Amino acid sequence: MSEALLPISVVGRFAPSPTGPLHFGSLVAAVASYLEACAGQWLLRVEDVDRPRSVSGMAGLQQEILHAYGFVWDREVVLQSEREHLYQKALKTLIEAGYAYPCTCTRSQLAGHTDARVGIDGARIYPGTCSHWQPGDAVPENAAWRFRVGGLDVPEWSFTDRIQGVVSQQLARDVGDFVLHRADGCTTYQLAVVVDDLAQGVTQVVRGADLLDSTPRQLALISALGGQVPSYAHLPVAVNNAGEKLSKQTMAQALPLGMESERVVALWSALDFLGQEPPASLYKLSQAKLWIWAKTHWSISKVAKARRCFLPSKAQ
Numbered sequence: 001m002s003e004a005l006l007p008i009s010v011v012g013r014f015a016p017s018p019t020g021p022l023h024f025g026s027l028v029a030a031v032a033s034y035l036e037a038c039a040g041q042w043l044l045r046v047e048d049v050d051r052p053r054s055v056s057g058m059a060g061l062q063q064e065i066l067h068a069y070g071f072v073w074d075r076e077v078v079l080q081s082e083r084e085h086l087y088q089k090a091l092k093t094l095i096e097a098g099y100a101y102p103c104t105c106t107r108s109q110l111a112g113h114t115d116a117r118v119g120i121d122g123a124r125i126y127p128g129t130c131s132h133w134q135p136g137d138a139v140p141e142n143a144a145w146r147f148r149v150g151g152l153d154v155p156e157w158s159f160t161d162r163i164q165g166v167v168s169q170q171l172a173r174d175v176g177d178f179v180l181h182r183a184d185g186c187t188t189y190q191l192a193v194v195v196d197d198l199a200q201g202v203t204q205v206v207r208g209a210d211l212l213d214s215t216p217r218q219l220a221l222i223s224a225l226g227g228q229v230p231s232y233a234h235l236p237v238a239v240n241n242a243g244e245k246l247s248k249q250t251m252a253q254a255l256p257l258g259m260e261s262e263r264v265v266a267l268w269s270a271l272d273f274l275g276q277e278p279p280a281s282l283y284k285l286s287q288a289k290l291w292i293w294a295k296t297h298w299s300i301s302k303v304a305k306a307r308r309c310f311l312p313s314k315a316q
C-alpha cells in the first residue's frame, strides 16, 4: 500500500475548563468525544486560558473523576496556561499577515456605540474604530488585538457539522472583528483553541452545541494560520428543567465519584442522552462491561440533531 492510501489516524480531544467540578453535561461531551476517537487517540486538554476564572486544584480533580469513570487518555495532559508562547507566535503570524490589529477602545467607548448592530452572541458588533492600523504602524500600549474578519475575503463561512448539518455564518454581519488577545494579557478562547487543535493534530472536534456559533470564527483563524480543518460534531447541550445549561452558575450537580454503581448509572444516562438506546440491563453490569457495550454500539448518527436537550431528571 502506498503511503498516500494509508488512513489518516483519528485524533479527538476533550477540553474542560477547570472552573468547577465535572457535571452531567461534561460527561456527555467526554463520552461522545471518547467513543468517537476509539480507533485513534483521545487527548485531554485543560482549557485554563481564562486564568481569572480557573479554580486552583480543579484540573487535578477533574482528571481524578475522568480516571474513576474509566477514561484513558493518550499523551500528556496539556495546560493552556503553559502555552502562551504558542499563542503569541500565532498572534505574531496573524499580525504580520495583516489579519490582526491593535484596539485601544475602552469598554465605555464600545458601550457608547448604541447604534451598532447586535451580533450572534448578543454583544454589539465592533464598529471597526481601530481597524485602519496596518503592519508597520506604531503599536499602541495596552492594546487588545482583534481579528480582521474581512481580511480573508470570504464573505460566508460554511461547514457541515456531523450532527447539526450545514452551518453558515457571515462573520462581518454576525460577529464582527473579534478579540484574539485581551488588553489584560489573556489570549482568548477562540485563538487558544485553534492553536491547540492545530498543534496537537486534532482531526475531529466533538463538543457541545453552545460552541457551534464559534466554529466559523475558528474556521477563519485556521485558514489565516494555514492549518488543516478538523471535522466537527456538536452535541446537544444538556439543560435543566428551567432550560439553563448545566454549569457551576446553575448549580449543576457534580458527578458522583464514590460508588461504581453510581458511576454506571451516570454513564448509562449519558449514553441514553446521546441517543444510543442502552438497554436497562446494563445498569447491573460493571463499569468495564458498560464501556465494552458502549464501544461496540456507539454510533454518532444516533445523536439528536438539536442544540439543547433536557437532561434525565436523575442527573439534575
Ligand SMILES: [Zn+2]
Pocket: 102, 103, 104, 105, 128, 129, 130
Ligand atoms: Zn478599537
